[in-house]
Amino acid sequence: MIRLEDIWKTFVMGEQTLHALKSVTETISAGEHVAIIGPSGSGKSTLLNILGCLDKPSRGQYFFDDRAVEGLDPDELAQLRLNEIGFVFQSFHLVPRLDALANVELPLILAGMPRAERRARALEVLDSVGLADRASHRPAELSGGQKQRVAIARAISMRPRLLLADEPTGNLDTHSGEQILDVLGALNQQGLTLAVVTHDPDVARRADRILEMRDGEIIRRLSPAEISAAHPGFQREREGARP
Amino acid sequence: MSPEDTFRFATTALLQQPRRAGLSLLGVVIGVVAVIFLTALGEGAREYVTAQFQTLGTDIIVVIPGKTETTGMMPGFTGTPNDLTLDDAEALLRRIPEAIRIAPISMGNDTVSYENKSRQVIIIGSTPDFFELRGIPIALGSGLPEGDIDRGTNVAVLGRKTAKELFAEENPVGKSIRIGEWRMRVIGVNGPRGTHLGQNLDEVSIVPVATGMQMFNRTSLFRIMIELRPGSDTDAVKREIEDVILDRHREIDVTCVTPDSVVDSLSAIVDTLTLVLVGIAAISLGVAGIGIMNVMLVAVSERRAEIGLLKAVGATQRQVLMIFLMESLVISTTGAAIGLGAGYATIAFATWLYPAMPAEAPLWAVAAVLGLSVCAGAFFGVLPARRAMRLDPIVALSSKG
Numbered sequence: 001m002i003r004l005e006d007i008w009k010t011f012v013m014g015e016q017t018l019h020a021l022k023s024v025t026e027t028i029s030a031g032e033h034v035a036i037i038g039p040s041g042s043g044k045s046t047l048l049n050i051l052g053c054l055d056k057p058s059r060g061q062y063f064f065d066d067r068a069v070e071g072l073d074p075d076e077l078a079q080l081r082l083n084e085i086g087f088v089f090q091s092f093h094l095v096p097r098l099d100a101l102a103n104v105e106l107p108l109i110l111a112g113m114p115r116a117e118r119r120a121r122a123l124e125v126l127d128s129v130g131l132a133d134r135a136s137h138r139p140a141e142l143s144g145g146q147k148q149r150v151a152i153a154r155a156i157s158m159r160p161r162l163l164l165a166d167e168p169t170g171n172l173d174t175h176s177g178e179q180i181l182d183v184l185g186a187l188n189q190q191g192l193t194l195a196v197v198t199h200d201p202d203v204a205r206r207a208d209r210i211l212e213m214r215d216g217e218i219i220r221r222l223s224p225a226e227i228s229a230a231h232p233g234f235q236r237e238r239e240g241a242r243p
Numbered sequence: 244m245s246p247e248d249t250f251r252f253a254t255t256a257l258l259q260q261p262r263r264a265g266l267s268l269l270g271v272v273i274g275v276v277a278v279i280f281l282t283a284l285g286e287g288a289r290e291y292v293t294a295q296f297q298t299l300g301t302d303i304i305v306v307i308p309g310k311t312e313t314t315g316m317m318p319g320f321t322g323t324p325n326d327l328t329l330d331d332a333e334a335l336l337r338r339i340p341e342a343i344r345i346a347p348i349s350m351g352n353d354t355v356s357y358e359n360k361s362r363q364v365i366i367i368g369s370t371p372d373f374f375e376l377r378g379i380p381i382a383l384g385s386g387l388p389e390g391d392i393d394r395g396t397n398v399a400v401l402g403r404k405t406a407k408e409l410f411a412e413e414n415p416v417g418k419s420i421r422i423g424e425w426r427m428r429v430i431g432v433n434g435p436r437g438t439h440l441g442q443n444l445d446e447v448s449i450v451p452v453a454t455g456m457q458m459f460n461r462t463s464l465f466r467i468m469i470e471l472r473p474g475s476d477t478d479a480v481k482r483e484i485e486d487v488i489l490d491r492h493r494e495i496d497v498t499c500v501t502p503d504s505v506v507d508s509l510s511a512i513v514d515t516l517t518l519v520l521v522g523i524a525a526i527s528l529g530v531a532g533i534g535i536m537n538v539m540l541v542a543v544s545e546r547r548a549e550i551g552l553l554k555a556v557g558a559t560q561r562q563v564l565m566i567f568l569m570e571s572l573v574i575s576t577t578g579a580a581i582g583l584g585a586g587y588a589t590i591a592f593a594t595w596l597y598p599a600m601p602a603e604a605p606l607w608a609v610a611a612v613l614g615l616s617v618c619a620g621a622f623f624g625v626l627p628a629r630r631a632m633r634l635d636p637i638v639a640l641s642s643k644g
Contacts, residue, residue, distance in 0.1 A: 054555055054636050075559045082557025093552040093640065097259045107556045109248045154556070 001161065001193055002028040002051065007060035009046050009216075020046040021057070022216040030161065033185075033194045035204035037227075038213035044197045045166060047213070051195060052085055052164045053077045064162075082111055086155030088184075090167035092147040094139040094154075100126060101135040104153045111158060125153040129183055145176025152183055156192070163187065165196045169203055181206055201227050244562050253569035256542070267538040268578040270531030271616050275582025276589055277524035278612040279604045283590045285517025287602035292509045294601075295439065296502035302471040303376070304480060305500045306335070306488075308463055325492045326463035329393055329453065335469060338487050341480050344470035346373040347392065347452050351459035353423040355401075355448050357409040364405050365447045366422060368455015376468050379444055380434030384416035387451055388430075395454030400431040404445040422448060425458055477501050521608065525615065531578070532619035535571050539627035543567060543634075550631050551639025560632045567628035568621065575620020579613050 009021035020043045028034055036044045049055035050062060053069055062069040064080065072080065081087075094103045101122050108118035126132050129149040139147055148168060155163055165184060169177030185206055188194045196203060204210045205224050212220040212230075222230060257264040308327040332347040349368035354361050367373070371387045374380075386400055399422065406415045406429075415429045427450065436444040450458070471480055481499040488497050543550070553563055586609075590602050 049637055052555065054640075075561075078554070078557050078559040078562075080557075081555065085557075087555045089640065093548060093555075095549055095552070097255050102255075106553070109252070110244050110553070110556065110558050110562060112244055112248075158557070 001030040001065060002026075003061075003063040003066075004050075005061040005063075007047075007050060007057045007062065009043070009050065009055070010058040019216050021050070024060070024216075024218055026211065026218065028193065028195065030193055031188070031191050032209065033188045033207045034196070035207035035210045036195065036197045036213060037199055037201070037204045037210060039199065042213040043216040044213050046216075048164050048166055048195065048197045051162070052087060053081055082107060083158060084160050084162055086152075086158070086160040086163040088148070088151050088155050088163065088165040088168045090170040092139070092144075092151045092171070094147055094150060096139050099136045099138050100131060100142065100150045100153075103139070103150055104157050106154060107158045122153075122157060125157045126150070128156075129153045143176065144172045145179055148172060148176070148180050149183060152180070152187075156187060160192070162193045162195070165194070167198055168196065169198070169200065177203075201230075244558075244565070249562075249565050249569045250573065252566055253573050256546070256566075257570055257573060260542070263538055263541075264574060267531070267534045268574050268581070270534040271528065271575050271578025271619070272582040272585060274524060274528035274531045275579050275612050275616055276586045277527055278521055278615075279583065279586030279609060280589045280593070280602075281520040281524055282517060282608035283586075283602040283604040284593075284600075285513055285520065286605050287600055288517075289510050289513045290601045290603075291599075292513065293506050296506050302473050302475055302477070303502055304469045304471065304477060304484065306467040306469065306484060307498045307500060308466070308496065310496050310498055325494075325496050327467065327497060328462070328464065329456075331488065331491060332464065332467050333392065334491060335467065335484060335487055339469070339480060339483050341471045341475040341483075342469045343472055344372040344375055346370050346376050346468040346470075347464045348373065348466050348468065349452055349455035349459065349461055350465040351455065351461075353458065355399075355405060355409065355420060355422050357415075357418065357420045360409050362405055362408055364402070365442065366455060366458065367447050367449045368452040368458070369449060370452055372470070373449065373468070376470055377436070377439060377444065379436050379449075382432050382434035383414065384429070384431030386431055387449065392451075393453055395451050395457055397425060397427045397454065398430045398451065399427045400433060400449040401429055402443075402445045402447040402449075403433050403435055404443075405448055406432045422450070423458060425454075477503075525612075528612070528616055528619055531616070532575070532623035535574050535620055536623035536626060538574070539567060539571055539624055540630070542570065543627045543631045546631075547634060547639040547642040550634050551636045551642070554634070554636035555640060563634075564628045564632040567631045568624045571620045571624025571628070572617065575616050575624075578620075579616040582616070583609065583613065 004024055004026045007021055007024040008019065011018040011020060024047060036047060038044045046055065050057055056070070064084070069077070095106070101119070104122040104126055105118050108121060113121070123132060123135060126135055129152055131146060131149050131153065134142060134146060139150070142150065163184070168184065169180055172180060181203060184194060184196070196207065198204055205227050207224065210222040210224070210227055211218050212222060306327065329347055332345055336342055336345040346369050351366045352363065353366050355364050369387070370392055371389055374386045381400070382403065388396060388398065399420065401409070401415060409415070409420065410418070415432055418429050420427055420429055433444065438444070456462070456464070471477065484499055485495045489495050550563060586604065590604060594600065594602050
């Protein structure tokens with residue numbers, strides 16, 4: 001479904017040229033669950049932004065369903081994000097003045113869906129993340145895990161095929177984080193293609209494939225079994241922290 | 244995104260900061276109220292002037308000493324004219340066939356006293372026709388005596404209020420009063436007439452015109468009012484009057500004014516004043532627009548994360564633009580609507596305070612100010628909305644909020 005061919009992203013800062021991505025080539029098939037790991041500054045968020053059509057590569061080709069993203073104008077990109085791609089952020093990015101239902105409705109409003117239909121759809125999606133009873137709560141009245149579940153509901157309200165999550169559990173405690181990962185995993189089971197950026201091996205382990213990045217390059221492609229071996233210390237630390 | 248949804252979304256955003264939105268809205272309200280109220284006053288002033296002159300009748304010509312190049316402007320400041328005399332007045336009555344009444348007028352200001360009470364009042368010297376011309380009723384006694392206008396007699400007709408102040412409940416008719424150094428006999432009291440052409444006719448004392456001229460030591464009349472047969476051609480009569488004056492003075496050193504020309508020129512003055520005031524009020528609308536722009540710029544920078552999110556979720560540039568433009572429009576149209584109501588309330592209050600003063604906002608002004616304020620909202624909303632539209636979603640998403 002997704003094909004990246006020799007993707008470069010270059011930032012020019014005065015005299016310095018910074019390569020955020022260096023010749024990234026990767027294919028993600030429909031229904032796959034991919035995790036992108038790596039330290040800060042490794043280029044994983046830049047890669048996610050390019051996957052989400054929020055950013056354009058400096059060089060290289062990105063094909064979404066064999067469609068060259070490069071040739072799309074801003075409106076077509078917006079259309080692509082609206083219909084095909086869902087975003088989940090570390091800091092949730094809910095609109096604070098809108099209640100949970102209205103936040104979930106937002107993409108449906110942008111798509112021009114009639115009021116009654118989108119209400120029903122938003123409620124249905126909220127229900128699928130187990131928050132139907134919180135529909136009229138504002139973000140400030142929700143816990144972190146609930147906020148992230150609302151954000152996921154918003155991301156899938158347009159029934160996209162690709163869901164991009166940037167550190168979805170980064171602001172959550174372990175328990176809420178597990179819940180979120182369960183929700184994402186279930187969505188993947190239903191056929192949604194999932195790309196998760198994380199530096200947490202526990203999160204990465206749930207993926208089918210793990211791309212490890214460093215200095216703008218994919219340095220390793222790991223399986224879930226391999227990640228435990230690659231990051232044993234983290235695993236112990238995590239388990240030791242649990243009561 | 245339907246306009247209705249855009250509106251709803253914009254409204255929730257504005258209600259998030261009610262005080263801020265309210266204050267920027269207040270600017271629009273003030274501008275709209277100012278325009279509506281000031282045009283209403285201007286329109287009222289014009290109606291008032293017109294109404295005043297209409298009571299005078301249209302078949303009136305006023306002859307004023309002094310010439311002007313542009314009719315209608317204040318005469319008397321253009322060189323020293325010949326005296327306009329009682330003989331001129333008599334000649335006009337004799338030689339203008341259309342003239343049915345003629346009232347030469349002299350005017351001054353002096354102290355009227357009776358026993359130990361005195362009042363400073365306007366003294367009008369004229370003829371019995373004056374009462375007819377100005378529509379002054381006689382309440383007690385009689386008006387000025389008919390007869391030779393050259394001969395002054397020491398009689399006076401008091402204005403209603405003057406009589407009341409000097410005589411209280413006593414009947415003034417036949418009583419002797421002093422006007423300045425002159426001893427006069429009261430022969431009548433005016434009925435109520437109120438203010439007419441800027442003069443409160445209840446607070447005057449009317450004496451024979453010759454007496455008036457002697458009292459104030461004048462050789463020239465203040466003016467001559469001539470009533471014409473109904474349906475006369477006033478322009479033709481004006482020329483006849485000028486012929487008579489040319490005959491007698493060897494030059495045309497008078498100005499003939501008809502109520503129409505006075506109304507026309509006063510209307511022109513009122514219109515100019517109104518335009519100036521409305522212009523100033525319109526400037527306040529511009530200032531209100533800048534207020535909206537300021538509030539929206541703040542909103543855009545505060546809501547960067549929200550803008551980033553909208554873009555990530557799939558909002559087109561146009562949708563982001565419309566959302567923020569809609570907020571400006573909601574502020575300006577709400578302000579215009581409230582201003583419209585408040586403007587009419589102000590007019591209602593003003594006419595309640597001063598019932599004599601008609602005040603009604605002309606429709607064109609109301610339409611113009613509403614259109615203008617909505618346009619101001621759109622115009623000043625474009626810059627902040629464009630800024631929102633152009634925000635880089637990645638940068639915007641990384642901001643707090």
